[in-house]
Amino acid sequence: xxxxxxxxxxxxxxxxxxxxxxxxxxxxxxxxxxxxxxxxxxxxxxxxxxxxxxxxxxxxxxxxxxxxxxxxxxxxxxxxxxxxxxxxxxxxxxxxxxxxxxxxxxxxxxxxxxxxxxxxxxxxxxxxxxxxxxxxxxxxxxxxxxxxxxxxxxxxxxxxxxxxxxxxxxxxxxxxxxxxxxxxxxxxxxxxxxxxxxxxxxxxxxxxxxxxxxxxxxxxxxxxxxxxxxxxxxxxxxxxxxxxxxxxxxxxxxxxxxxxxxxxxxxxxxxxxxxxxxxxxxxxxxxxxxxxxxxxxxxxxxxxxxxxxxxxxxxxxxxxxxxxxxxxxxxxxxxxxxxxxxxxxxxxxxxxxxxxxxxxxxxxxxxxxxxxxxxxxxxxxxxxxxxxxxxxxxxxxxxxxxxxxxxxxxxxxxxxxxxxxxxx
Amino acid sequence: xxxxxxxxxxxxxxxxxxxxxxxxxxxxxxxxxxxxxxxxxxxxxxxxxxxxxxxxxxxxxxxxxxxxxxxxxxxxxxxxxxxxxxxxxxxxxxxxxxxxxxxxxxxxxxxx
Numbered sequence: 001x002x003x004x005x006x007x008x009x010x011x012x013x014x015x016x017x018x019x020x021x022x023x024x025x026x027x028x029x030x031x032x033x034x035x036x037x038x039x040x041x042x043x044x045x046x047x048x049x050x051x052x053x054x055x056x057x058x059x060x061x062x063x064x065x066x067x068x069x070x071x072x073x074x075x076x077x078x079x080x081x082x083x084x085x086x087x088x089x090x091x092x093x094x095x096x097x098x099x100x101x102x103x104x105x106x107x108x109x110x111x112x113x114x115x116x117x118x119x120x121x122x123x124x125x126x127x128x129x130x131x132x133x134x135x136x137x138x139x140x141x142x143x144x145x146x147x148x149x150x151x152x153x154x155x156x157x158x159x160x161x162x163x164x165x166x167x168x169x170x171x172x173x174x175x176x177x178x179x180x181x182x183x184x185x186x187x188x189x190x191x192x193x194x195x196x197x198x199x200x201x202x203x204x205x206x207x208x209x210x211x212x213x214x215x216x217x218x219x220x221x222x223x224x225x226x227x228x229x230x231x232x233x234x235x236x237x238x239x240x241x242x243x244x245x246x247x248x249x250x251x252x253x254x255x256x257x258x259x260x261x262x263x264x265x266x267x268x269x270x271x272x273x274x275x276x277x278x279x280x281x282x283x284x285x286x287x288x289x290x291x292x293x294x295x296x297x298x299x300x301x302x303x304x305x306x307x308x309x310x311x312x313x314x315x316x317x318x319x320x321x322x323x324x325x326x327x328x329x330x331x332x333x334x335x336x337x338x339x340x341x342x343x344x345x346x347x348x349x350x351x352x353x354x355x356x357x358x359x360x361x362x363x364x365x366x367x368x369x370x371x372x373x374x375x376x377x378x379x380x381x382x383x384x385x386x387x388x389x390x391x392x393x394x395x396x397x398x399x400x401x402x403x404x405x406x407x408x409x410x411x412x413x414x415x416x417x418x419x420x421x422x423x424x
Numbered sequence: 425x426x427x428x429x430x431x432x433x434x435x436x437x438x439x440x441x442x443x444x445x446x447x448x449x450x451x452x453x454x455x456x457x458x459x460x461x462x463x464x465x466x467x468x469x470x471x472x473x474x475x476x477x478x479x480x481x482x483x484x485x486x487x488x489x490x491x492x493x494x495x496x497x498x499x500x501x502x503x504x505x506x507x508x509x510x511x512x513x514x515x516x517x518x519x520x521x522x523x524x525x526x527x528x529x530x531x532x533x534x535x536x
Contacts, residue, residue: 024457024460024461024464025457026457026461047476048465048468051476052461052464052465336472337472340468340469340471341465343465344461344465347461348458348461351457352454353454353458353461354458355458356458356461356465358462359465360466360469360520360521360525361469362472362517362520364473364517376513378513378516378517379520380517380519380520380521381520382520392520393519393521395519396516396517396519396520397516397517398516400512404512406512407512410473410485410486410513412484412485413473413481413484413485414472414473414486416481416484416485416486417471417472417474417475417480417486418472418473420475420476420481421471421472421475424476424481
């Protein structure tokens with residue numbers, strides 16, 4: 001990077017975009033960082049590598065979608081309380097404000113030895129550091145007939161916000177009053193632990209107003225509600241009595257798309273009108289294909305101090321795709337937190353500096369139990385050098401005392417701020 | 425204190441930063457650069473809710489913090505941590521940080 005470019009970007013910084021960074025004189029302008037995936041993890045990493053490197057590192061973000069659609073808040077689209085456009089953010093600020101090269105493409109392979117990634121378009125890009133934040137993919141083959149049922153439009157996941165979210169909403173709107181919506185919950189870990197239970201609330205809030213004879217069935221492979229259990233159960237009993245039914249230990253093994261029947265390993269079959277079937281999940285395809293998913297061929301093991309893959313040097317993996325530390329949820333907020341720790345480590349390593357020995361992560365997760373009432377769970381995770389993992393701090397974090405509209409306001413405040421923090 | 429020197433640098437602005445590039449090889453300076461990145465990363469744990477560098481989205485619904493001086497911010501964070509101030513979530517999150525970390529966050533995010 002030449003001096004003029006450096007000064008130009010820095011003057012942008014003085015507009016207040018990174019006022020606190022003026023004291024950091026690092027310059028790693030010859031470093032090429034490639035970030036794969038523009039979700040909460042990848043977009044944040046791209047932006048913060050620029051911020052922490054004084055806008056000197058060359059950052060390329062590879063993302064196939066034209067805009068970011070948030071999974072958090074997307075259950076409100078299912079419930080009919082907001083729209084997809086309200087939860088979408090374009091990628092252009094990452095290029096305009098932060099000088100990131102955003103490439104609309106997909107990575108098809110990674111060569112960790114040559115330190116290159118190959119794109120679907122055929123191009124090859126060289127990296128000094130690769131940041132991989134590919135999210136999750138569904139293990140469709142774990143449920144017999146699910147792929148076919150999906151293709152026929154009988155089942156839907158809507159676990160990546162976008163067209164499927166809209167499709168699920170349409171299916172609910174088309175369903176007759178007196179029908180059954182069933183959502184299956186896979187064995188943990190999966191993306192967004194409280195998500196299925198929040199979605200059940202959202203569907204019930206719609207039914208309560210427009211289709212009061214209808215029913216919501218939660219078919220959970222786990223022994224009990226995996227997140228905010230007390231708060232959700234209270235909401236189901238008090239706000240949606242007789243409408244939401246929770247069944248634990250219901251592990252889906254097959255779908256009969258003709259009869260719209262869900263089959264389990266032990267329990268009796270269930271027929272439903274709208275089938276929201278969530279199979280087990282694993283790291284995004286590129287992590288599995290490239291051999292980085294070295295935890296049961298499902299998740300990526302990382303060194304938590306810098307989120308570098310244990311399988312490949314200079315590849316840092318973030319977000320839902322990693323094998324988590326104890327009590328670390330697969331959430332958007334957590335992915336954003338991972339990204340900042342990884343960004344600091346990437347910049348330090350490229351600059352020949354010692355990396356942070358005491359990184360900190362936080363998580364905040366709000367769930368809407370109605371259109372505007374919300375409950376949260378929050379945690380703080382400090383790095384433990386002895387055990388080389390993140391641990392929650394005893395006495396910190398916790399749940400809402402009860403659902404409130406005030407937290408509904410904060411939930412939207414959280415969303416707008418984290419979207420700006422990741423993409424703005 | 426690092427913060428005082430960082431603030432001095434900050435006040436002097438870009439000229440000093442650009443000159444500083446030449447001295448990256450000095451061990452003491454490298455350490456302060458590493459510290460600076462680490463401190464920014466720590467303060468960034470607040471940004472998810474309160475905005476990058478503590479500058480929140482206007483009228484988004486989340487309390488703004490960027491009008492607070494470092495001293496006022498630290499007082500509030502410590503009040504949340506001790507339980508003297510109640511809240512929906514900050515009393516839970518503040519307990520996850522050491523006093524030193526809260527001091528660092530306040531120094532970085534407090535109004536300059």
